[in-house]
Amino acid sequence: MANTTTSFDTAWTEHFRNDSFRHKLSSEILPSYMMGTRWYAAKSQKVKTCRIEMAMPFSITNHQTAFFITIEVNFAAGFTEYYFMTLAFVKDRSAVDHEIAIVHSLSIDAHEGVIVDALYFEPFRKALYHQILSQKSITDGHTKLSFERGKVLRNSPPYESSKVMGFDQSNTSIEYNGKYFFKAYRRLFQDANPDLEITKFLSDESYFENSPKYGGSISWVKNQYAVLSIGIIQERIDNVGEAWNHTLDMMKGYFERIEATSIAPKDIEDILNFELRETEALRSDFRLLIGDDALQKVERMALRVAQMHIALFSNKVDTKFNPIPFNGDYTVWLKNRIIYQLNARFILVEENLSKLKGLARQYAELFVASREKITTQFLAFEETRLNSSRIRIHGDLHLGQILMTPNDDFYIIDYEGEPESTIRDRKVKQTPLKDVAGMLRSFHYGIYAVIFDEKSKHKLSVEDRFLVGEKYYRALSAVFLNSYVKEAMANNLDIGYESEIRYLLQYHLLEKAVYEIGYELKARPDWVIIPLTGIKQILDELS
Structure with missing residues (x-):
């Protein structure tokens, strides 16, 4: 004023x-x-x-x-x-x-x-x-x-x-x-x-x-x-807050329970990335560490996300919402958009390298050094190998866009799309698995927010926190994916079969992590270690 x-x-x-x-x-x-x-x-x-x-x-x-x-x-x-x-x-x-x-x-x-x-x-x-x-x-x-x-x-x-x-x-x-x-x-x-x-x-x-x-x-x-x-x-919506805060609390509980027991991190069950797993199929000692209540919440969130996509897939008449296949025009749009954003992120990271320390600096340097590999991965997108459909999606789905109700149900809110995107880009029909990737990235974010929380008095070493954190992430992802895919398939949501699902998830997980770098460096630089960690792990899997 x-x-x-x-x-x-x-x-x-x-x-x-x-x-x-x-x-x-x-x-x-x-x-x-x-x-x-x-x-x-x-x-x-x-x-x-x-x-x-x-x-x-x-x-x-x-x-x-x-x-x-x-x-x-x-x-x-x-x-x-x-x-x-x-x-x-x-x-x-x-x-x-x-x-x-x-x-x-x-x-x-x-x-x-x-x-x-x-x-x-x-x-x-x-x-x-x-x-x-x-x-x-x-x-x-x-x-x-x-x-x-x-x-x-x-x-x-x-x-x-x-x-x-x-x-x-x-x-x-x-x-x-x-x-x-x-x-x-x-x-x-x-x-x-x-x-x-x-x-x-x-x-x-x-x-x-x-x-x-x-x-x-x-x-x-x-x-x-x-x-x-x-x-x-x-x-x-009558609610008790965003799912992010409640999920963060359950994640802290997981690490606290590990530190309160004599279990060795290497002995915790290890689940493959992108595996689909019923809660009951997890080993009983792992379920005790995670908590059945937490697993049920993850399953229910996945169910609601799938039901949202099924609803958005349902209209076959309105051109704003009818499902459409992948095609060359989409591929050109996707590559142009991602490469533009990727180049901007490389410049941003290089400009901020001197401000980063420790592991964040190490991973940032690795990100810059991996420019050709990451670019090649994005440019390798090929629509001819995809048989699933594209629909209108949420576009910016994460735990902060989900409200938890007093009876432990979940409501999805805020359908504006990614803040950086143009209005045209926000309305482009994409695979619903991009929203799923957003949720998996959000779980990863929460886990590493706990791992890197300097206020927490961790008893585990950084290496052990990484090990148990990754096992936890893969378990939550497996339960989420199983619940999502089961509901999607039962209602004929066209997301493709296993190899296509895995391919699209991997592609959009990398895209999401690259996008997150920009937000963190501009808003809270101390957190840029989280998306950089995600990118390093994705690159390790591609090696």
Whole structure:
């Protein structure tokens, strides 16, 4: 927020017709504000120009108006991003929920006040809820905002309460009546958001129950060729947190039980990579170390992932969702995309080598030295050896995208896809095994997060932690894969046979690990050892 107060003589509702105000807002006030938010993704990029593309008035009350605005940000690097905000003018800054909502101090007709992000202003949230229930569009010239009410809200439940959930997110989520979530998409794409498309499809056109039900949406109908997703409302899932946290606890328990016994790491059962194994088929002493409760949870997660894919495979008519085969066009797209990303990761690792120490430095150097081998592995993809189908998938599936319920069931959320990907890439149909690879990588992440946790007082040596950790990972993977493949095959989900499943899993596990390097080096460098470890192990298997 700027320290100075901007003064204008015109009324708030006339401000967006005021060239001087729009220029100051777009060139100074909003860029400064966005830099302090979690959802602005391009903080390291130099901005060339910033302009307000759409400013749609929205009535909060008879006497108060907010604006839906979209911001076009052009960067010196030559690309453009679009962001969404809601702005209101309030005289009392204490009327908003959090200081993060304060955009700029403003004086209008000698009345002091502040421009705020209206999502943090309760009267705005109430008006927004009623607008979705009404399904009435708002038009301004050749553009309009479209409000849709879904099945969850078909009985138009009255407004009771609302609150913003968390402040450290890439989107902004609002809880309504303790029963529904509205997610405002902050970064916009020139098309419908895949999160909205898939959530609505699973809710309204499939029998899949373990995903939030669609309650409605807001879209900006920019023109006859472009409809942009602004936000989605869906049912709130009663949960006890993300599966990541619960899985991490069960993984810590595994290592603690090993250290509490006299069992030698070499004597723990060793399962082959990509093996399919029933829980009951694990050796009894291994099951005691892992815990039957943990194994049952892994099986159930796999079951829900398979059921999601079966639902996404079910529509044979809608071209957005119908299954299609592998072909040459897909292969070209896949290789171009992966090689571009891979080259960016090599550059990033080389630039950060001097910051890494110990095993992380050693594995990073190995990654750079293995450039030709990794590149060759990705370029070797050949669609003619694949007979399975491609479908719409989650695209960014991991333990943090799964909610655990009080009765130990699991719900899959957040279908936006990989944050780095373009909107077009997120909608490309791929093998559902890419999502499975994402889950296996997430198990691997959790295990090595425990292994490398410096706060834990491990009794085992690093070598022994690696040994028992890998045995644990292969056991969880075997149980997960068995449950997933069993459900998939029973419902005719076309994922191929054993050799094809193994090939696609291996390919996408390497892809996922390479992708993870970028996130870790940018967000938490201390964790880059985890994807680097995964890549080393995959390379060892390929040798």
